[in-house]
Amino acid sequence: MQDFTESMAAQVVRPRNNANYKGQNGHIVIVAGNERFGGAAIMSAQAAVYAGAGLVTVATAAKNHAPLHARLPEAMVIDWADANLPILLRQADVIVVGPGLGVDAAALGILSLVLSAVTDSAALIIDGSAITLIAENHIKVLHQQTIWTPHPIELQRLVQLAPPAQTDIVLPVVAHDQLPGILVAKGAPTRTIADHAAFRNTSGGPAMATGGTGDTLTGVIAAFCGQFGFNVHVVAAAVWTHSAAADLLAADQYVAVPSQVAAAVPKIMRRLSQQ
Ligand SMILES: NC(=O)C1=CN([C@@H]2O[C@H](COP(=O)(O)OP(=O)(O)OC[C@H]3O[C@@H](n4cnc5c(N)ncnc54)[C@H](OP(=O)(O)O)[C@@H]3O)[C@@H](O)[C@H]2O)[C@@H](O)CC1
Ligand SMILES: Nc1ncnc2c1ncn2[C@@H]1O[C@H](COP(=O)(O)OP(=O)(O)O)[C@@H](O)[C@H]1O
């Protein structure tokens, strides 16, 4: 497994053309946040906006609409029970499903709707509760442009491999056999794995050990795919950038608060684009 470094991230995050417009930077739809976990939807959406997504729409529980708009006016919102959600999902360039989704019957229904509406050309980021639901209900995901973002226990639920067995040698084999697309095995360090490449992240640290840090990562990955395309280098660059933003905060803070991590991402992207 190869180290993924700042100079490799800088090959992904290039300066924008002068004529660049929002339609070229990806329409992201984030399906997240039940009545208890509205913050997860807000953090994912904030990270997507701050990492440069062209348009961000959040499909979430009705209760979260006003807090989302108050915190993040750049994001659009739709009730996840709205009959128009499938139409919106079919128009998306990137879909995130799972942060704070919950694991009840309603959440399973929403996940099933997402899996049936995603088009072949869209990238699909599966995180948090969506991973747990897929594991618990033995759902087979066939979508090729999938990005899985489990923490070690979510990965265990998904592939029946306890954290100590999630080694650099075993993970690429298991990912190849069981998971279509790209696996982002989060941890210290996070490993990003596809069929022909596997990277160990070199940024980040324990200042990131706060609920919500993974939720923000989904937004950064979504925005990177929306701007730079779907491939393992782009996803590894998103992972590097997210943790580098946390490192920037950790230089003079004990804790890298997730919403601050999202807010620091534009600075890291600027630094990368100047190299
Ligand atoms: N503000 C919000 O709205 C927030 C919403 N959130 C949303 O909540 C949903 C549930 O997500 P979740 O990860 O909290 O619970 P779950 O899937 O049951 O896993 C917990 C189990 O995994 C373990 N574990 C975790 N990491 C580990 C590691 N590195 N290494 C080893 N073990 C590790 C952990 O271990 P323990 O802490 O018990 O030692 C426990 O056993 C999800 O949708 C998420 O997006 C959260 O993001 C919080 C902020
Ligand atoms: N000690 C650490 N070193 C490096 N990264 C860490 C550390 N602790 C947490 N992280 C990062 O924080 C994120 C945690 O994700 P996750 O457990 O899904 O959080 P949540 O669901 O609460 O948002 C991952 O990106 C992980 O790599």
Ligand SMILES: [Mg+2]
């Ligand atoms: Mg998580």
